[in-house]
Amino acid sequence: MNGQLELPCNCSSLPVELTGNLNTLLQxxxxxxxxxxxxxxxxxxxxxxxxxxxxxxxxxxxxxK
Structure with a gap:
């Protein structure tokens, strides 16, 4: 909504990397x-x-959080 996406997890406990490339995600x-x-x-x-x-x-x- 309004360009925002609520994640289904608490990502503060995980280091999350963002990508727009499927090959990078697979690696x-x-x-x-x-x-x-x-x-x-x-x-x-x-x-x-x-x-x-x-x-x-x-x-x-x-x-x-």
Missing amino acids: WTQQKKTGLMVYAMKLGDLRQLHLTPVPAAQIKLINQ
Whole structure:
């Protein structure tokens, strides 16, 4: 909502790296690192979803407790 995304976890206990690149996320997974990649979704036709990776520079983690 309003460009903000509530995470399903308390990320303050985990070091979270942000990426807009799927290959980077897969490399981090292999290295047992915690990463986050966000996709924007165009919802014109739910039978044909269009997912676009959001660049990490446009993502800001908020409310980390």
